[in-house]
Amino acid sequence: YPAGTDSTVNEIYEATKGAGTKEKQLNKALGGKTATQRGFIAKRYKELHNQSLRDLVDDETSGHYEFLLKLLASPLPEAEAGILRKATKGLGTKEDLIYPVVVGRTNVEINILKKTYYETYGEDLGSVLDSDLHGDYKKVILASLQAALVPYDANIHNAAKVEADVEKLYKTGRGKMGTDEEGFVGVLVASPPEHMRAVAAAYEKKYEESLVKAAAHEFSGDAEKAVLFLIRMITEPLDLLAELFEEAMKGFGTDENALSSAVVRYHIVLRDIKPVYKKKFGKELRERIAEEVSGDYGELLL
DSSP: OOTTHHHHHHHHHHHHSSSSOOHHHHHHHHTTOOHHHHHHHHHHHHHHHSSOHHHHHHHHOOHHHHHHHHHHTSOHHHHHHHHHHHHHSSSSOOHHHHHHHHTTOOHHHHHHHHHHHHHHHSSOHHHHHHHHOOHHHHHHHHHHHTOOOOOOOTTTSSHHHHHHHHHHHHHHTTTSSSOOHHHHHHHHHHOOHHHHHHHHHHHHHHHSSOHHHHHHHHOOHHHHHHHHHHHHHHHSHHHHHHHHHHHHHSSSSOOHHHHHHHHHHTGGGHHHHHHHHHHHHSSOHHHHHHHHOOHHHHHHHO
């Protein structure tokens, strides 16, 4: 184990034993660690104390603070499975938590996600989402779960393939009365990033409208958010993620679950998101988050 793992495990243990939990001590132990470090800490905690860190957090904390701590106390695949569990259990489905986790992932990532979800909760992720979602949104999410991404191959993903996919996107979308959602989304979920970028550029050149605009015209609501996420995560990821953070905070009340999920999942690219966020919204991301959160939860998040 990396140096410092055992001492962090001890700090966590000390913070939770006896009456009352010492939140500040917990925040210090888990806040500011990388996903890799937290993965080691979780593994080592279980070895030394015969209890998973997630279960410990379950017993000792509650609310938004508990959800964030659980995400931090888990290796990333488990944290992502936890986000999906949160989104589908309890009252109403939280669509906004689902698409950033499921859409635009590699086949390996999707397979790890499904396996982890099953191992952690004993249910098939596809079946859970199938029964919880509906309409076009469900089509987009289930298509993304199929792990249908075709690995990039210059012999396959050539100019002719770009042209064919541009045509297909037009014919299933703007060039059709109504939308063939499965056809449109099918092209997107199968396209590796290099190919998707070429398709987006060629589409705009040919039809004088961006692929994002075309998709926004064909889909609405949560389905639109998911499809745009799929395209923009490849064509303009930092702008998209800056907006995802803002989306979690704007309007009446903050969506703490969405904010926690974003901070934990995009921790590794936060450095790159910050300047883009500032340019777009005229404020430092950290300051903006600080205005919205407070207490132990806010301290841990920041």
